[in-house]
Amino acid sequence: MAMRFPRLGTSQLLALGVILLANWMVSPQFFDIRVQDGRLFGSLIDVLNRGAPVALLSIGMVLVIAMRGIDLSVGAVMAICGAIAASLADSHALPVVLAAALGAGLLCGLWNGFLVAVLGIQPIVATLILMVAGRGIAQLITEGRIVTFTSPQLAFLGGGSVLGLPTPVVLTLGMMALTLLVVRGTALGLMIEATGGNPRASALAGIGTKLITVAVYVWSGLCAALAGIVASADILGADANNAGLWLELDAILAVVIGGTSLFGGRFSILLAVVGALIIQAMNTGILLSGFPPETNLVVKAVVVLAVLLAQSPRLGGALAGLGVLFSRATSGGPRR
Amino acid sequence: MNFRALLLASAVSGALFSVGAQAADMTIGFSQIGSESGWRAAETTVSKAEAKKRNINFKIADAQQKQENQIKAIRAFVAQGVDAIFLAPVVATGWDSVLKEAKEAKIPVVLLDRDIDPSGKDLYLTAVTSDSVHEGKVAGEWLVKTVAGKPCNVVELQGTVGASVATNRKKGFEDGIAGASNVKIVRSQTGDFTRAKGKEVMESFIKAEGGGKNICAVYAHNDDMMVGAIQAMKEAGLKPGTEILTVSIDAVPDIFKAMAAGEANATVELTPNMAGPAFDAVIAFKEKGTVPPKWIQTESKLYTQADNPMAVYESKKDLGY
């Protein structure tokens, strides 16, 4: 088990700062913010707004990964829940629409949790099932077309603003606060970190590891449902073929950039969200830069590599390096 | 939502079902790719309608994006001894042997929407496809004509990087504006053919081009991206359709709604009616022995606000887009 150096989040915040600075260099108006129709308007706000879906996904994903799991289905769950929301939006009241979409996300999470915790299927395989099937389900719901709606209430969740901030940003902050409350306000966070760190020891210490496993997948499903609602509300329609496509990978990347190990254990919700913002800041920067689109993926790969290298204990500066050596020397046992 | 019908449809997927039960003097089988996009669904709907018009017994096999299903369907059509086979190929290669079987059975094959790479062009009668370079050119020429010599900075929303349609529509548009030095593309990014990405990319274009003040027109490789871009412009306080011109390709119903609202200016149609010209070619070939040209290019029709967009919308909205 790898010891990690105390996680202050400095390297993530530094990375975000560097990327924002780079964005400012390719696009001098990057930090300009003005008020447009009662809402803040500017590239920085775009980063927050466009980063919202992945940030939402990463809030659920970080808990799953802390439990040594992974949830590949979140993109497909987004598509399902977005499709449900868009299909019902013009015929039902908003509470019904939200309840249906969030309920579907909850069911998806239960399904994943059941496969992993009860049937003991490896998480990557268990959630792959819904990743593949889920998009098909979403296409069944939309009958293969883009289902549009006009409901201003649902549209508000994507394009509206609260106190000047775009609604998706507010929803993300709300979900983050709620999750922090649920996880850190109770002992769940400790139990998740203990179970992820050493499942056998945690079970012997009396932690209900199966129940917690189901719970984190359910939470991930709920986060994905909310992200799907936001994505649908944003384009005033449900695009089952493309909504949330590949976003599970962005969410996993956000969690990893946020310093949570894929081997489970310690996690940080805040830093996972910072990770999502790093990814989006990079995307927005590329769009602003005017580079030809053929270079998008290469630029992204180089930046992600740089961010992860900067976090690597072996390259992460003298202090971090010493910390690792110290843990090697005192924790006993060989280490490769 | 018609879940049951859909479930049923997918349950019998790959199975054949016939449309047009009237006494038909000709039976034609159609191996359709699937229903991966609204346009594909519309193509299926229009094909059925065109068959009905001509009193043709028309059988559609949905391949669900799989070449092996298409090959199976063609063999089944050959075994049934249909009069002709339509094929919308999912990939360009790997058709030689099954098309030879059709040829030996003397059943003409017509390709719809996409071309293939057989070793010899003699394996099929003709291919009915649109010319995506031409589509881009029509869009470009419309813009040149509309700005009438005034300087115009264009931002371009490309399709998926590497997709041939995106490459062709980009090239066609560049050809279309080549003669007009007043029209130039200032920014070009991929929006992956999706609404969400179209909106996101347009948001960044607006910021990068002085809040949109420097943008004269938007060209999108498909209407879906344009629908997203129109939202982005509206949210930024801009007036698409008047302050910023829009031209895109495909002619899906939603763009006509935007045109009717004055928020979009033009779209170039990728017609879902590939089957119509194909039927005519087959009928002429069967009845009079007229050999059609190897390539029948469909019309790339330009629609503007002057073409009663609401009426077009009404006519298209139930085609399955």
Added chain:
Amino acid sequence: MHATETPPRPLLAVTGFSKSFAGFVALDRVDFTLRPGEIHALLGENGAGKSTLIKTMTGVVTRDAGTMGLDGVEIAPRSAEEAVRMGLATVYQEVNLAPNLSVAQNLFLGRQPTRFGLVREGEMRRRARALLAEFGLSIDVAAPLESYSVAVQHIVAIARAVDQSARVLILDEPTASLDAHEVEVLFAVMRQLKARGIGIVFVTHFLDQVYAICDRITVLRNGRLAGSAPIAEMPRLDLVRLMLGRELSEATTERPPRTEDAPAAEVAAFRGFGKEGMVAPFDLTLRAGHVVGLAGLLGSGRTETVRLVFGADRADCGTAEVAGRAASIGSPREAMALGFGYCPEERKTEGIVADLTVRENIVLALQARRGALSPLSRREQDAIAAKFIRLLDIRPPDPERPIGLLSGGNQQKALLARWLATAPRLLILDEPTRGIDVGAHAEIIRLIRELCAEGMALLVVSSELEELVTYADEVIVLRDRAHVARLGGEQIDVASILAAIAEAPAAPPAAA
């Protein structure tokens, strides 16, 4: 060879090794000399610097200062692999091999015999069998390593190291998880290597073993060289004094007199409890203030017994009665609800959560029993952690340190604290003193006595018979996955226990 008589030219000479980690001095100018054909005990309490010395010698950790010569040639390996190539091999307590690969593959991993680039499986197996036969081990080398006992895994690791042309073999607590017979097998191996002129550095906590096999002793304390002498010049008392820097109380090895009052209250009683394939049905009664010891060879069913009692595995027959009422014990949670606690034998894999802090590890069981929805406040956690760190003398006394960075003895104390925090009425300890230093050892034994005096019922598994004798009120002896003898009162002494274990020839371990 007459290595011990002709000492002038050392095989390995370490001079002035120093190493510090972020201001903490782990090694301070340590010298160490190993002669050919010498078995050299390297002793010291946990944290004395043994591990650091070994790791700096083998290049796992870079040293700050010092030189090292092998056969008079100065060497400075930069990794364990390089050290092996230079002739310096290490076998760690936790065997560092691939458990899912076969024995033969483990022996020749990275140096498989090949022909035209293809691994010659048959040749590899033949050589593996020949190699292990040298060490008196005759096993199926095609079976995965994990299907064998820890002892066999250890001998495989040693065989691999020796076969890689080791001149110096470092054995880091190889005997910690071996039973008496297996230790003898290992000693035979060591004597054989000694005769070949290989120098062996032997790290252990068992003083008897030191005197049984070693030629020379070097003692480290607090990162410094405390002393080094031939075995004949260092009697036990001197050695212990060197290691601890103080006198060890004789009381820790003496059985205190017991006053037999009225029978103590019954805490839990098991009748016909057992599970097919784990342990035969047994009766077991646990009383307040009493210690029941479980003795037996490795694999005799000791751990299996306590896992059933704690619900870690579910019994398939028998009944349990707790505080006079029938109880069902199907999971650790149910056992905890009944007031049970369990410190497992496998500290690293089943005990600690290495990444979490000492505080978090201590409060874990109590928190689990309270449920996620009634969290202990940070202040309560701090108070609990501080209390037990003080009470059990956990070092360093920093509740926010990841527990993985603590020494084995201190990890064990923290695990005890985890269960003491739940105030259990029955505490189950599986090998509570394994692999920990002499000082912590004595403290844990003292603690067991104190808990007992406070009225807690204890069920203790231990291989250290002297230890059991000092605190157990009753000793149950296991053999071949069955409870075979029950010793009480004056019957409890090492000789009787040994006799009970040995009554019929014990099933030979896989190593035989």
